[in-house]
Amino acid sequence: MTFEYAPAPESRSIVDIKAKYGHFIDGKFVPGKKHFATINPATEEVLSQISLGGQSDVDKAVLAAQKAYTKSWSKLSGKERGKYLYRIARILQERAREFAVLETLDNGKPIRETRDIDIPLVAAHFFYHAGWADKLDYAGLGKSPQPHGVAGQIIPWNFPLLMLAWKVAPALATGNTVVLKPAETTSLTALLFAEVCQQAELPDGVVNIVTGDGSTGAAIVNHPGIHKIAFTGSTDVGKRIARAIAGTSKKATLELGGKGANIVFDDAPLDETVEGIVNGIFFNQGHVCCAGSRLILQEGIADELIEKLKVRMAKIRVGDPLDKNTDLGAINSKEQLLKIQELAIAGDAEGAQRWSPACTLSAKGFWFAPTIFTGVTQAHRIAREEIFGPVLSVLTFRTPQEAIEKANNTPFGLSAGVWSEKGSRILWATQQLRAGVVWANTFNKFDPTSPFGGYKESGWGREGGKHGLAAYLKEGK
Numbered sequence: 001m002t003f004e005y006a007p008a009p010e011s012r013s014i015v016d017i018k019a020k021y022g023h024f025i026d027g028k029f030v031p032g033k034k035h036f037a038t039i040n041p042a043t044e045e046v047l048s049q050i051s052l053g054g055q056s057d058v059d060k061a062v063l064a065a066q067k068a069y070t071k072s073w074s075k076l077s078g079k080e081r082g083k084y085l086y087r088i089a090r091i092l093q094e095r096a097r098e099f100a101v102l103e104t105l106d107n108g109k110p111i112r113e114t115r116d117i118d119i120p121l122v123a124a125h126f127f128y129h130a131g132w133a134d135k136l137d138y139a140g141l142g143k144s145p146q147p148h149g150v151a152g153q154i155i156p157w158n159f160p161l162l163m164l165a166w167k168v169a170p171a172l173a174t175g176n177t178v179v180l181k182p183a184e185t186t187s188l189t190a191l192l193f194a195e196v197c198q199q200a201e202l203p204d205g206v207v208n209i210v211t212g213d214g215s216t217g218a219a220i221v222n223h224p225g226i227h228k229i230a231f232t233g234s235t236d237v238g239k240r241i242a243r244a245i246a247g248t249s250k251k252a253t254l255e256l257g258g259k260g261a262n263i264v265f266d267d268a269p270l271d272e273t274v275e276g277i278v279n280g281i282f283f284n285q286g287h288v289c290c291a292g293s294r295l296i297l298q299e300g301i302a303d304e305l306i307e308k309l310k311v312r313m314a315k316i317r318v319g320d321p322l323d324k325n326t327d328l329g330a331i332n333s334k335e336q337l338l339k340i341q342e343l344a345i346a347g348d349a350e351g352a353q354r355w356s357p358a359c360t361l362s363a364k365g366f367w368f369a370p371t372i373f374t375g376v377t378q379a380h381r382i383a384r385e386e387i388f389g390p391v392l393s394v395l396t397f398r399t400p401q402e403a404i405e406k407a408n409n410t411p412f413g414l415s416a417g418v419w420s421e422k423g424s425r426i427l428w429a430t431q432q433l434r435a436g437v438v439w440a441n442t443f444n445k446f447d448p449t450s451p452f453g454g455y456k457e458s459g460w461g462r463e464g465g466k467h468g469l470a471a472y473l474k475e476g477k
C-alpha cells in the first residue's frame with residue numbers, strides 16, 4: 001500500500017510584501033533611484049522591486065555607520081550591546097513564521113527548512129553572540145580587545161537571513177557597526193530584518209542595508225571608510241575582493257566555495273548513511289557551500305549503497321516550497337539553473353552515468369530533479385567544480401589511503417564527512433582530511449558555537465564560535 005500526501009500549503013497571508021523597497025540607512029528606509037525585480041523562483045511571480053544601490057548610497061551608509069560607531073555604539077558597554085542583541089533575537093523568534101514564509105517565497109527553499117533550520121539558527125546566532133558581548137575579555141584575545149570600526153558585509157542567496165545573522169551578530173556583539181549588502185535575488189528578509197532593528201530600537205546607523213548587485217558589493221569593498229570585510233560567496237568574487245584590498249589595512253574573512261567529500265567505509269551502517277548522504281547533498285537544493293557533493297564509496301559496498309540511495313531518492317518530494325511536505329524546492333534563479341544544467345551535460349559528455357527518480361517538475365519556475373552521477377573520475381568537471389545544485393558525483397576507492405587522497409584532491413577545503421563504525425578509523429581519517437569542518441556519521445550540522453571556514457580556495461578565517469570573534473576584534477593587551 002502506498003500513501004499519497006495531501007497538499008499542506010503554509011499560508012502566505014502573514015507576510016506583507018511592499019511593491020517597492022528603498023535602502024535602510026541611518027535607521028530609516030530611504031528611496032532608491034533605480035530598481036530591479038525580485039521574483040519567487042518557484043513561480044516566477046514578481047514579488048517586489050528592490051533598489052539598486054550606487055556609490056552615493058554606499059557613501060551615505062558608510063557615513064551613517066561611522067557616525068553611529070563613534071557617537072553611540074563604541075561608547076556602550078558590552079552589557080548594553082548584549083541587551084540589544086537579546087532583544088533582536090527575541091523579536092526574530094516572535095516573528096519566526098513571517099521570516100520563514102518570506103524566505104521561502106524569495107529563495108525557493110522549502111518551508112520545512114526555513115521554519116525548522118534557517119530561522120531558529122538565525123535566532124540562535126543572536127542569542128549566542130549576545131552572551132559574548134560582555135565577556136570579550138575572556139575570548140582569548142587579551143584584555144579589552146577593540147572593534148575595528150565599520151564592517152562591510154556581503155552575503156549570498158543560499159541562506160539569506162542566516163548569512164546575515166552569521167555576519168551581523170558577531171559584528172554588533174564586538175562593537176562594530178555594519179553596512180550589509182544582501183544578494184540580488186534574495187533581499188527581502190534582510191529588509192524585514194531592518195524593521196526588526198527599528199523595533200528593537202537599535203541606535204540609528206548601527207546596521208545599514210544597501211541592496212543592489214555586484215557593483216554595489218564592490219563599492220562597499222573599495223570604500224575607504226570600511227575597516228573590515230566579511231564576504232560569503234563564490235571563490236571567483238572572493239579572489240577579486242582579496243585583490244582589491246591587497247595593500248590596504250582592511251581586514252577580511254572570506255567564506256567561499258567547496259566540493260565536500262563524503263567518505264563511506266565498508267563498515268558504515270548503510271541505511272543511516274543513506275540519510276546522511278541525502279541530507280548532505282539535497283538539503284537546500286544542494287545550494288550549500290559545504291554540501292557533500294562528492295560521495296566516495298569503498299568498492300565492496302558501492303553497488304548496495306547506490307541501490308539503497310536510489311530507493312531513498314525516489315521518495316524525495318520535489319515541488320511547491322510552501323508545502324510543508326516538500327523536501328526539495330526551486331532552484332534560486334534561472335542563472336543558477338543554467339549553471340547546474342551545463343555541468344550536468346558536461347558529466348554526460350565526459351562519460352559518467354546520470355540517474356534521477358521520476359518526478360514531475362512544474363513548467364513555471366526553476367527546477368532540477370535530484371540527480372546522481374556514477375562512474376565519475378577525478379578528472380571529470382563534475383568531480384572538480386562546485387555545481388551548487390542537487391547533483392551528487394559518486395566515486396569509489398579500495399584503500400583508506402586512496403579515499404583520503406581522492407577527498408583531498410580538490411582546490412577547495414571546506415567540509416568533509418566520514419562514515420564508519422570504528423572510532424579509530426574516524427579519528428585517523430579526520431586528521432588526514434584538509435577540510436575546515438569534518439562531520440563523522442552525520443552531515444550538514446550547524447551550531448553558532450562551532451567555528452566554520454575553509455582551507456585553500458574555500459577561504460580565509462572562521463565564522464562562529466570563539467574563533468569567529470577574532471575576525472571582528474583587534475587584540476587587547
Ligand code: NDP
Nearest residue numbers: 155156182183184213214217218233234237256257289388
Ligand atoms: P557571487 O560570489 O557572485 O555573489 C555573492 C555576493 O557577492 C552577492 O551579494 C553578490 O551580489 C556579491 N558580489 C558579486 N560581485 C561582487 C564584487 N565584484 N564585489 C563584491 N561583491 C560582489 O555568487 P553568485 O551569486 O554569482 O553565485 C555564483 C556561484 O558562486 C554559485 O554557482 C556557487 O557555486 C557559488 N556560491 C557559493 C556560495 C557559498 O556559500 N560559498 C554562496 C553563493 C554562491 P549579487 O547577488 O548582486 O551578484
